[in-house]
Amino acid sequence: MTDLRLAFLSDFADALDFIFNTREAQTGGVEVGGLAEVLDFTWEHVKISAVATGIACGVAIPVGLGLGHAGKGELLAISISNVGRAVPSLALIAFFVAYLGVGFTNVTLALVLLALPPILTNTYVGVRQVDRDVIDAGRGMGLRPDQVVRRIELPLALPSIFGGIRTSAVNVVATATIAPLAGVLTLGDYILSANVYGQDGRLAGAMLVALLAIAVELFFAAMQRLAVPRGLALQQPAG
């Protein structure tokens, strides 16, 4: 029993060693592992995730605000998340690789498609949940429709919008792990190319991807809390 426990602990220790010290690749010749390479892959991972999530926000938030303000397209805005959930991320990436080829742009496009639905749905729902009385009050004060969107509906929908971004970002970071299948070297390369990096590299990759996902989740959870307008925060002291 003790042996078993020690055995798997030493696996994790070896994985840590892989992260901090370079070593010769399984295939020989080149050096792999070490902090410099880990940071390179992490940067690529964060970069493609951030670009994809950013583009998805740029598309989904305006569309969600527009649909929500007009109260139109409810079926589309709500059901797009359900349809999106049913499409496996691996199949989506594979589809882009097979039909458009490998590379940063194509993977980014696939990740954007993955990130769109939760942000669109949450923006729409967030806007629709705004108290009608507040909007009427704004109109009564002489706000134009675009001012109603920017100064009332958007701020009040922000917590819901950030909830959607958080879901999408975590999902995108998780999916960017399989990006090396499409020629983008993220942290997932440590996991998918064990023939190069070895068992230690693979376990190190799994640890790093897990940590990155948790970090992103915590970051957006904090953003979501900060996004609550002061007025709302005062109304809900427990929230």
Add this chain to the structure above:
Amino acid sequence: MLAQVEIRERSGESCIARNDFCPGWIVDNFDRYTDPLVEHVFLTVAAVACGFAIAFALAMLARRQRWLVGPIVGITGVLYTLPSLAVFFLLLPITGRGTTTALIALTAYTLQILFRNIVTGLDNVPADARDAGLGMGLTDRQLLWRVELPLALPDIVAGLRIATTTTVGLATLAVFAGAGGLGEQIVTGSNITFKTGVVAAGGLAVLLALALDVVLLTVQRLLTPWRRAQPA
């Protein structure tokens, strides 16, 4: 009719050679997807069933000890955040390669969705219904099984539907844990550039998600006859 089939088969081969999308090939080679599909269904159903059993037990615990809700949501939240692919390999030194590892990772992912929906469902039970049950002299156990759970069923099934659909998608990654499934037809060899194969495997996963969703909706309808009796 026969001639048509023949023409399609012959044009099918050159279609595959050109790596276009060839529906005829999928029809002719459907047998290579049956085993992965069965594995996929098993992984999904087993993971959601295990996840539901654990989440249900946790919800029953939290029903008596309300303070447990926060910590349980927090811990299952971490499990929900961890990418499945990472979990497969984090488990590797402990449980090795194979179906067990894939099942643990997929089950862990469903817990938060299921737990939250069961707790929400029980919270949404109208106090009047509970009072009426108590007034009829139901014990706590009877109250749970005859009043609270039936009324919470729509929320519980909503959770099961989300968990099932998501698990079908994640189970395509089970191939990396050595557990097979439809993902095998996408990542093994040079399959990822094989247009027809990618559409076939991905399409089957989407259809499976929709089919299981319809099954769950049907079960909900059968279990809640009183909702149908209400005028629309």
